[in-house]
Amino acid sequence: MHVRVVLFAMLREQKGVSELELDVAPGTTVGGLEARLYPSRQSGSVPGKLLYAVNQAYVTRDHELQDGDEVAFIPPVSGG
Amino acid sequence: MHVRVVLFAMLREQKGVSELELDVAPGTTVGGLEARLYPSRQSGSVPGKLLYAVNQAYVTRDHELQDGDEVAFIPPVSGG
Amino acid sequence: MVEITEEPIDIGAVIASVRYSGGGAVVTFLGTVRDNDEAGEVIALEYEAYAEMAVAQMRGIRAEIETRWGIDHVAIVHRVGRREVGEVSVVIAVASPHRLQAFDACRFAIDRIKEIVPIWKKELYPHGSQWKQA
Amino acid sequence: MVEITEEPIDIGAVIASVRYSGGGAVVTFLGTVRDNDEAGEVIALEYEAYAEMAVAQMRGIRAEIETRWGIDHVAIVHRVGRREVGEVSVVIAVASPHRLQAFDACRFAIDRIKEIVPIWKKELYPHGSQWKQA
Numbered sequence: 001m002h003v004r005v006v007l008f009a010m011l012r013e014q015k016g017v018s019e020l021e022l023d024v025a026p027g028t029t030v031g032g033l034e035a036r037l038y039p040s041r042q043s044g045s046v047p048g049k050l051l052y053a054v055n056q057a058y059v060t061r062d063h064e065l066q067d068g069d070e071v072a073f074i075p076p077v078s079g080g
Numbered sequence: 081m082h083v084r085v086v087l088f089a090m091l092r093e094q095k096g097v098s099e100l101e102l103d104v105a106p107g108t109t110v111g112g113l114e115a116r117l118y119p120s121r122q123s124g125s126v127p128g129k130l131l132y133a134v135n136q137a138y139v140t141r142d143h144e145l146q147d148g149d150e151v152a153f154i155p156p157v158s159g160g
Numbered sequence: 161m162v163e164i165t166e167e168p169i170d171i172g173a174v175i176a177s178v179r180y181s182g183g184g185a186v187v188t189f190l191g192t193v194r195d196n197d198e199a200g201e202v203i204a205l206e207y208e209a210y211a212e213m214a215v216a217q218m219r220g221i222r223a224e225i226e227t228r229w230g231i232d233h234v235a236i237v238h239r240v241g242r243r244e245v246g247e248v249s250v251v252i253a254v255a256s257p258h259r260l261q262a263f264d265a266c267r268f269a270i271d272r273i274k275e276i277v278p279i280w281k282k283e284l285y286p287h288g289s290q291w292k293q294a
Numbered sequence: 295m296v297e298i299t300e301e302p303i304d305i306g307a308v309i310a311s312v313r314y315s316g317g318g319a320v321v322t323f324l325g326t327v328r329d330n331d332e333a334g335e336v337i338a339l340e341y342e343a344y345a346e347m348a349v350a351q352m353r354g355i356r357a358e359i360e361t362r363w364g365i366d367h368v369a370i371v372h373r374v375g376r377r378e379v380g381e382v383s384v385v386i387a388v389a390s391p392h393r394l395q396a397f398d399a400c401r402f403a404i405d406r407i408k409e410i411v412p413i414w415k416k417e418l419y420p421h422g423s424q425w426k427q428a
Contacts, residue, residue, distance in 0.1 A: 006344065008343075008344055008412065008414060009342055009414035009425050053344075056346050056347035058410075074344070076427045077408065077409070077412055077414060078408070078413070078425075078427070079341070079348075079383075079408060079411050079413030079415070080383070080384055080407050080413075088208055088210055088278065089208055089280035136213035136216050137213075137216070138276075152213065152278070154210070154278050155291070157274065157278055157279055158291075159207070159209070159249075159273050159277050159278075160270055160273050160279075171309065175305065175324070179326065180380075181328070181380050182328055183326065183328070184325060184326055184328035186322075186323070186324035187324075187400075188322040188323075188324070189319070189320070189393065190309070190319070190321075191320075192317065193318070195315040246313065246314075266397075267393070270393060
């Protein structure tokens with residue numbers, strides 16, 4: 001199955017793109033996808049604490065992905 | 081000596097004028113002037129609790145008036 | 161900017177008067193004429209001020225804010241005369257580097273106005289009217 | 295009114311959108327770009343948003359305010375893109391019958407924006423830049 005990952009801020013800059021299209025196995029969780037995209041977190045390149053969103057709503061790390069999902073890893077927000 | 085009393089809100093309406101010019105004896109206090117202007121407070125016509133101002137600054141009831149002073153009796157304020 | 165005025169208040173101008181490059185937070189309070197009060201339906205308010213003293217007291221509130229929070233970007237403009245429902249009677253704007261202080265100082269300003277600034281309002285009802293006491 | 299925009303925010307229009315005849319108190323928060331931060335001199339900020347989700351989260355904040363205070367006159371507009379010192383990045387307006395609730399709800403809104411709305415800012419310094427982390 002297929003998911004779209006949207007990237008923002010330092011995550012976008014780090015990958016050099018704002019979206020990724022990926023094939024994932026059924027049953028893949030958000031956390032599993034994170035481990036695949038960020039196998040080893042280099043100091044400074046990815047914030048220590050990410051939140052997760054699927055289809056524009058926050059989810060927990062163990063949320064299972066569905067075909068067609070839009071997934072976002074949310075670095076610490078700093079609006080205002 | 082001579083003082084000017086400025087009247088506002090219900091006090092102005094009650095006297096029908098916005099200013100009074102009065103001769104007062106030296107040593108007259110703000111409280112003394114109040115007693116002269118409002119010898120008996122009729123229910124509703126004068127608020128129970130007035131503050132006092134001389135030359136546009138709050139003073140206490142025992143403040144002694146000087147010639148030329150501008151005196152105000154301040155009903156409960158309700159700006160905003 | 162500290163004023164008592166009969167004219168409509170230019171909200172944008174009041175806000176602009178407090179903005180500065182170090183003031184990341186600007187908190188504004190607008191008081192408008194409500195269509196009701198404890199006494200029931202209100203059709204308009206009549207504001208009356210002891211104008212010179214009111215301005216002096218509002219300057220005093222600015223000084224209190226500077227003492228308490230070190231904030232010296234504060235504007236207070238109060239409109240007087242007959243004000244219909246929905247019209248703006250008072251605008252307060254406070255700018256400071258941080259938002260908590262701006263909120264606290266702005267709230268303090270409107271609280272103090274209602275305590276010490278010689279302005280009075282008469283509530284006009286469908287039948288009758290009354291000077292608001294406190 | 296709940297928006298993410300690249301355009302200048304019309305502060306008057308945001309305030310006007312929350313005013314109503316029963317709302318005697320209108321509290322507004324403006325966030326503007328400060329010329330300094332912990333890291334020192336700031337020359338500009340670059341805001342980036344996950345726009346659709348940010349709008350959804352801001353609507354959620356409005357719903358939280360309605361639940362907590364019963365206030366349903368709330369507007370939130372956040373501007374994104376490169377913002378120079380002094381420019382307005384966010385405007386929040388809250389109208390309610392009484393001022394304490396309006397102040398509390400407005401402060402809650404900006405606090406929550408900084409907690410849950412997916413917007414990020416990069417601080418541009420005279421030499422270098424950095425994504426702000428919280």
